Amino acid sequence: MFRKVLFVLVLASAVGSFIYFSPFFEGQTEQPSFEDRLPKADFLGRCYLLDLARETTGMLFYNKIPFRDFFTQEFILSQGKNYGLNLQKPLYFFANEDGNWGVLVEVADSSKITPGIQRLKKILHLSDTLIYEQKTYKYEKESGYLTYDKNWIFLYKGNQFAQELKQILFAKKGGIAPCWKNFLAEKQFKNEKLVIYSNWRKLQEQGIEKAIFAHNSDSSSFSLLTYIKNSKPWNVHTKKEGISLTSKESTSKFMSIHLDINDLRNDREDLIYKYLIKLGRRISFPTVEFFNAWTGDLSFKQGGTSIVKEEYVTSEMDDEFNIVEVKRTKDVLVPSFSLLFSVNKQGPYFISQLMRKGILRKDQNYYRFLTSPQLSMYQKDGNILFYSGAKVPAMEVNSYNHGLWTENGTKLGFYIDSLGANELFGTIHIPIDRIIRRNKFF
Numbered sequence: 001m002f003r004k005v006l007f008v009l010v011l012a013s014a015v016g017s018f019i020y021f022s023p024f025f026e027g028q029t030e031q032p033s034f035e036d037r038l039p040k041a042d043f044l045g046r047c048y049l050l051d052l053a054r055e056t057t058g059m060l061f062y063n064k065i066p067f068r069d070f071f072t073q074e075f076i077l078s079q080g081k082n083y084g085l086n087l088q089k090p091l092y093f094f095a096n097e098d099g100n101w102g103v104l105v106e107v108a109d110s111s112k113i114t115p116g117i118q119r120l121k122k123i124l125h126l127s128d129t130l131i132y133e134q135k136t137y138k139y140e141k142e143s144g145y146l147t148y149d150k151n152w153i154f155l156y157k158g159n160q161f162a163q164e165l166k167q168i169l170f171a172k173k174g175g176i177a178p179c180w181k182n183f184l185a186e187k188q189f190k191n192e193k194l195v196i197y198s199n200w201r202k203l204q205e206q207g208i209e210k211a212i213f214a215h216n217s218d219s220s221s222f223s224l225l226t227y228i229k230n231s232k233p234w235n236v237h238t239k240k241e242g243i244s245l246t247s248k249e250s251t252s253k254f255m256s257i258h259l260d261i262n263d264l265r266n267d268r269e270d271l272i273y274k275y276l277i278k279l280g281r282r283i284s285f286p287t288v289e290f291f292n293a294w295t296g297d298l299s300f301k302q303g304g305t306s307i308v309k310e311e312y313v314t315s316e317m318d319d320e321f322n323i324v325e326v327k328r329t330k331d332v333l334v335p336s337f338s339l340l341f342s343v344n345k346q347g348p349y350f351i352s353q354l355m356r357k358g359i360l361r362k363d364q365n366y367y368r369f370l371t372s373p374q375l376s377m378y379q380k381d382g383n384i385l386f387y388s389g390a391k392v393p394a395m396e397v398n399s400y401n402h403g404l405w406t407e408n409g410t411k412l413g414f415y416i417d418s419l420g421a422n423e424l425f426g427t428i429h430i431p432i433d434r435i436i437r438r439n440k441f442f
Contacts, residue, residue: 032171034089034106034152035184039167040177041094042200046184048090050077051193056217084112085153092180097200100158104168110150117146131162132169182210188227189214207231207271226426233422235263235270241399242297243383245338250304252406257416258399259296283370286353293346295382303406304336306389311364334373338387340395347384 038044053073080087086108095101107113117137120126126137126146136147145156147165154168167177176184183197194215203211207230214225242258264273273291280287316326343350354360360367366374367386378385378392387393401416413429 030173032173032175034104035092035180036173036176037152037168037171038092038104038177038180039094039102039164040179042097043095043196043198044180044183045093045095045194045196046090047093047195048193049087052215055193055215056222081108082112083116084109096158096160097202098158098160100156100160100164102154102156102158102164105153105155107148107151107153110148113148113153120146131165134165134169136161136165186210186212188212189225192216192225204231206275222430222432224428224430226424226428228424228426230422230424234419234424235267235272236261236419237263238401238416238419239296239399241397243299243340243342244297244396244398244400245299245301245340246394246396247301247404248304250336251301251404252303252411253300253404254302255298255300255403256398257296257298257401257403259401261291261294261296265291283359284357285359286350286357289346289350289353293343293350295342295344297340297342297383299338299340301338301393302336305333306336306391307331307333334388336388337372337375338385338393339369339375340383340385342383344382347382351384 050073053071053076057072077087079085084107086106089106091103091105093101093103117126121137124139125141126139129136129138131147134147134149136145138145143157143159145154145161145165147154152168154165156164179199182199186197189195189212192214196213197210198212199210203209209229209231211229212227214227216223216225237260239258239260244256244258245254247254247256264270267273277287279285280290311327311329313325313327315323318324351360355362360369363374367377368374369386373388375386375388376392378387385392385395401419403414405412405414411431413427415427415429417425417427419425
């Protein structure tokens with residue numbers, strides 16, 4: 001009898017202990033890390049905001065940007081402290097092909113966020129709502145959302161907010177999305193303060209495993225350092241040097257590349273080759289004939305004007321007062337345009353195919369590419385040059401693979417810094433002054 005009573009007492013104690021301590025054990029469940037909550041996306045980004053502000057302060061003050069004091073490291077740090085944000089840690093952002101994007105920032109003191117939101121409500125019309133029982137502030141006009149917890153604050157613009165919030169709220173420990181895991185383990189640009197990463201589906205369809213961009217700046221421009229990794233070795237390689245046009249201050253569009261394309265020419269299944277073939281079909285361009293003839297040097301220049309002699313017919317009276325037609329010439333300003341490329345013995349056949357398809361046509365003693373101005377043709381030493389104006393443009397031998405593109409006055413510079421087995425390193429230079437004057441990029 002005593003044993004039965006003792007057994008009941010022990011069992012009751014065990015059950016009571018389990019009921020009493022179970023909430024404690026449940027509370028000890030490991031919480032997901034900040035990175036575990038990050039939603040997967042086509043484009044991912046990491047930004048050390050304070051370090052970025054320090055790097056760009058000189059540029060802002062040099063160009064006398066209005067309100068530049070609001071972009072200093074000191075001001076941003078003070079605002080972060082005032083509103084409970086931990087800006088010592090990186091903030092993460094993401095974007096998708098459809099234009100939706102979001103930012104996730106670590107929180108140091110969530111009690112300071114509410115006063116900040118109240119101030120924001122005085123500027124923007126924010127409505128309150130509940131999504132997954134999470135209080136959310138919505139800005140209807142721009143499809144914007146803001147919500148926070150004790151460890152994070154989430155800002156979002158787009159039409160998939162509930163889906164992204166679900167990933168953040170119900171993330172599990174160690175459940176970081178594979179795309180973020182790959183990005184955060186990436187060694188390229190690891191120490192840069194602003195980095196964008198993508199293994200977007202459409203890039204992979206073109207054989208690109210991943211693309212990474214990092215920020216760099218000085219007083220006159222900022223640059224995007226570029227890294228692209230192909231899924232297979234490239235079938236193109238940089239040449240030591242080649243023939244090129246020379247660029248001038250008036251040049252608005254320019255390109256100069258020197259590539260060894262023997263492997264590309266011989267691999268008809270290469271994704272780059274197939275893509276260029278597909279692109280050429282839009283205007284019936286003889287891409288196959290081009291690759292058979294081209295030896296890897298290509299240079300293009302546009303910008304400024306050239307003077308050409310244009311012949312015209314006028315009606316005049318002769319000495320006997322008869323109306324006769326007289327041919328005369330006049331100087332005409334035309335857009336400056338030059339195209340230079342190197343060819344092998346297949347070059348003449350390629351030119352004949354351009355003419356057969358109507359892409360290149362004869363115009364008296366000149367040529368025209370579709371809607372181009374009248375062009376002269378110059379051939380020498382395996383190079384073909386088309387140019388407007390009366391003078392053959394200056395040429396040089398160099399090793400640069402670069403380009404320039406001007407859009408509404410903004411000049412962007414493109415450079416291939418190196419091309420490895422399946423890796424490409426490049427740089428995109430973007431000038432600051434034009435953007436500042438116009439308050440927009442394009």
